[in-house]
Amino acid sequence: MRAEISVAALRHNLAVLQAQAGERRIMAVLKANAYGHGMLQMAQALAEAPAIAVARVDEGIQLRRHGIAQPILVLGGFHEAAQLAQMAEWGLQTTLHCHEQLALLEQTAPSHPVSLWLKIDTGMNRLGIRGEDLPDVLARLASCSSVTQPVRLMTHFGRADELACEATAEQITRFHALTRHLPGEKALANSAGLLGWADALGDWVRPGLALYGISPFAGESGCDRGLRPVMTLKSRLMAVRDCPAGAPVGYGAHWHAPDATRLGVVATGYGDGYPRLAPMGTPLLVNGREVPIVGRVSMDMLTVDLGPAATDRVGDEVVLWGEGLPVERVAEHIGTIPYELVTRLTGRVELQMR
Numbered sequence: 001m002r003a004e005i006s007v008a009a010l011r012h013n014l015a016v017l018q019a020q021a022g023e024r025r026i027m028a029v030l031k032a033n034a035y036g037h038g039m040l041q042m043a044q045a046l047a048e049a050p051a052i053a054v055a056r057v058d059e060g061i062q063l064r065r066h067g068i069a070q071p072i073l074v075l076g077g078f079h080e081a082a083q084l085a086q087m088a089e090w091g092l093q094t095t096l097h098c099h100e101q102l103a104l105l106e107q108t109a110p111s112h113p114v115s116l117w118l119k120i121d122t123g124m125n126r127l128g129i130r131g132e133d134l135p136d137v138l139a140r141l142a143s144c145s146s147v148t149q150p151v152r153l154m155t156h157f158g159r160a161d162e163l164a165c166e167a168t169a170e171q172i173t174r175f176h177a178l179t180r181h182l183p184g185e186k187a188l189a190n191s192a193g194l195l196g197w198a199d200a201l202g203d204w205v206r207p208g209l210a211l212y213g214i215s216p217f218a219g220e221s222g223c224d225r226g227l228r229p230v231m232t233l234k235s236r237l238m239a240v241r242d243c244p245a246g247a248p249v250g251y252g253a254h255w256h257a258p259d260a261t262r263l264g265v266v267a268t269g270y271g272d273g274y275p276r277l278a279p280m281g282t283p284l285l286v287n288g289r290e291v292p293i294v295g296r297v298s299m300d301m302l303t304v305d306l307g308p309a310a311t312d313r314v315g316d317e318v319v320l321w322g323e324g325l326p327v328e329r330v331a332e333h334i335g336t337i338p339y340e341l342v343t344r345l346t347g348r349v350e351l352q353m354r
Contacts, residue, residue, distance in 0.1 A: 001235045002350040007045045009228035016226050024201045029208030031055035036342040038351045043068045057083045060092040081108045088112040097127040117152045122171040124158035150184035160192035161216045192216040214338045221326035232322025239265035250295025262310040266318050271299040273345035282333040285319035
């Protein structure tokens with residue numbers, strides 16, 4: 001099983017998103033192994049991106065060790081003095097989102113001042129400094145010799161993928177009210193914010209999912225936004241067999257063939273990260289045509305109904321999602337989000353750059 005990763009599609013998507021962002025700069029989000037696409041390879045392909053964001057300190061260090069020179073922001077920030085020292089050593093930017101981090105910063109003297117993004121909670125109520133605490137936090141940061149001035153400012157949206165919901169507009173209004181008089185660059189928009197909320201762009205935008213050609217909005221695919229899928233997940237037929245009417249298929253005999261048909265066994269299962277709970281009827285492509293999953297997904301294989309007149313053969317190619325079959329559509333069948341599908345692939349899946 002392999003995931004073919006299109007560098008050309010990635011660069012196309014970066015250009016589309018940059019056109020959407022206008023003069024704002026793009027910080028390409030590469031957390032969770034670049035959403036399953038290969039963090040180092042994606043960073044190398046995104047040399048034109050003005051900056052990169054990762055989730056954890058070790059991810060930023062890994063990129064630095066492989067020669068990635070752009071500014072790198074660690075979205076999760078630091079949690080202990082050793083991490084703060086590593087950030088200073090490797091020239092990583094940090095997010096500060098809680099009072100405990102601020103106290104640690106005041107008590108620590110890293111080798112170099114750190115470049116910092118202060119996260120403001122504008123209504124998501126997950127991470128960030130509350131508005132009423134902002135003046136005190138900014139005053140403490142201004143007097144902290146470990147911080148490069150001016151501090152940058154950011155927030156995160158909780159419902160930007162819901163275009164009819166007023167929550168994002170309220171978050172935007174709250175952020176501007178709290179920060180319009182303050183110096184420092186500002187960043188609000190994730191993929192959904194960039195594509196759906198013109199007032200959310202700030203100085204920087206932080207696209208993640210959309211970089212990989214996937215729409216953050218329900219009911220559409222990336223191609224609806226001019227994006228191209230970067231990942232095409234492929235496998236092969238490992239068996240083709242006749243199935244008589246009424247015969248059960250797979251563990252638990254949850255599916256019985258209503259009529260005589262031909263079955264294809266695909267060399268993919270939940271051991272590769274394909275969801276075990278994918279329901280019968282979830283589509284795959286075999287030789288370019290759509291066929292449904294039947295029976296349960298197993299650890300190493302799954303079964304599809306090829307149809308009684310099928311001429312498919314062992315070794316023929318199967319596309320689980322990507323070119324020709326948007327991952328958004330597969331996710332909708334399974335009852336999950338495309339983020340989960342692309343990030344849950346295991347180490348058994350080979351990434352092939354092309």
